[in-house]
Amino acid sequence: MSTTTSPLIRTMTKNYDRQKTELCVLLKRRRGSNHTNHALPDTALLSLLLAVFLPLLLEVNSSFFVASGNAVNHLPTTSVSTASQSGTGGNTVPCSAPPISQAVRDQLVNDFSDVFQTGRWASIQTSGENLADLKFFCEKSKSESTFRKYRYAFNSWIKWCYSQSPKVQHFPASDFNVSIYLINLSKQFNSVAKVNEAFYAISWAHEISGTQNPCHSSLVVSVLEGARRLSAKPVTKKEPITSEILQQIVNRYGTGSSSLPDIRISCMCLLSYAAFLRFSELVNLKRSDITFYEDHLSLYISKSKTDKYKTGSNVIVSKTNNVTCSYGMLQLYLKIADIASDSDCFIFRALSFCKKSGKYKLRNSGPLSYSRARELLLNALESVGVDKSKFGLHSLRSGGATAAANAGVSDRLFKKHGRWRSDNAKDGYVHENVKSLMSVSQSLNI
Template sequence: MASLTQAFAAELMPAGPLSDAARTYASEAAAANTKRAYRAAWADFVGWCAIGGHTPLPAAPEVVGSFLAARASTHKAASLTMRLVAIGQAHRLKGHRLDRQHPAIRETMKGIRRTHGTAPAKKAAADVVVLRDAVSELAKIPGPRALRDRALLLVGFAGALRRSELVALDLADIRFVAEGMVLTLRRRKTDQEGQGTEIAIPFGQSERTCPVLNLRAWLEAAGITSGPVFVSVNRGGAVGSARLSPIDVARVVKAAMEAAGADPTGFSGHSLRSGFITSAARAGVAERHIQNQSGHRSLPVLRGYIRRGSLFVDNAAAKVGL
């Protein structure tokens, strides 16, 4: 599989001569997570073609359609669409054209969507109620790890941050001001060119759940004066220098939700972000203000979160006298 991944790195480079500098910039045209996903998708397709004796590049539409059908029982429609995009990208960058509207591809995908559906599995939102309970439980635990986890949960929630944005924070990205603090996100999903985004987080209504005060407490206890904000803490309470990973955020969230009495299996690192949007919608916060904090470019995507968070707000079934 390693050789397939290495081969894909070459496949993603445009055809024709490029200078070393141009190749370096071209390799950074897509985000790291996107490139990893494309490599895995392309490796899957190449491996499937090798087993079946098919040519992966250029691939006949019938071959691509057959591949999608072969993966339909184990992969969701969104995952298959991403694989199709990766296959098309590899073709385009090598000077080939993959006709995604060819009936062998289009009708296969249409049939897969009708048969298996397109609704993605939704993780539970860590709304403000369960978050308060989780922070209260963490407040009972002494030591720097609990301090870190409280700060991580509250900053991630109040900033509506993705887990990758949360762990990418450096102390230099935080500016404490009279109203609270301002986070500078050097790069986010909707800012792939790194122009930077500022997110304001005000003081909370309670000292226990205030993201600003809890972050200050963690920084002071950990002795952090530069570098990553959220770092490792071992079981003995020793603060390390290694930056936490996005997976670590998910672990912290799950453990905190379990401590609060919730089923941890339904939660993920994304639960803080979705929990903020859900709670803001229930509190009647205007859509544009939620969007300012979350950074969503797509209103339909944001409205999906808002609708799920407001299902029982002014619900018609509650007003018909049942």
């Protein structure tokens, strides 16, 4: 039989043409974006190689595949596979595949490829470029972090299905199997977050493919609610930092003769407190985002947790001329750190000590890490005699919010200043003082 007309060669050629089209679209998109490196990522090139040579590896009983103790005997349906185990269509190449090692299986099950081959996607007839654009825009309907969580959770679901005996069909899935999987997660991790991630990932995969969604079943919904109730734990929130604690930190670290590390932690605390800043908003501040006026400063928050369309927002912080004035502390920090007014660098970065000058200076690096910032704050709290176990970085934002709420700031200005989208989220940051709580019963005239 001529190799040029065999099903194997035809499959390899077809996979190559399809994958090449998608990679050309990806390359064109990268060149039109802000990427400095226009070359294709290694994962894209790897997928091209897998698309072409995987059928050959399956056809030939190669000794390069080493079976592991819990390896599966067939591949999941992916964009690089040609045989469909569920019979949903596609070119099938008869082969007798050897057991696949865990490493190979993990490499192949790395995205929602099954989702984009089933349901509505199986009947779409369009160019490879249009198909790649459809996938890209569907993926971008979720934030990068959400999509990353969905992909990880969906992969975990696939691996669980292949570990069952007999093996379970992972997509489209049945409500019974999804229910059993959620119960398994609840027992194994005792975590509401873990169960929720699996539920929403599986649900989104079926919704985007247009197949029947097992997560709409009353059985799955009941199991999910049961898992949430059984895994629920008391939430212990960190306490808000008060203005008195800030005063102690500034008195110790924020004087004019203090070193750059001391001024930095003072400035970070005051700015987070006064502007209700989340940690991600604080460390991503650049000098170009800050504008000083005679009686206030303006912070441009280019990216925020609740700003999913990246419209940006401005936060106004007043100049108070007190020792704890964030306006004055920020000016002092920028001066000591030698950050030029036209600089586009992150203002809160790691430090390095220069032996020649005997002083600290900012590194030419990215923003300060969460773990390092948390360590600096807890060390500062401990040094002023405060129990650091009760506080965290979020205590600065909740502390400012609590002080503003107890001072009677209107809800409209309160939500705008803190960039909250809902009243529930806003109210979760406020810790009412005893005097405010007493006012309820005092108003009852008894």
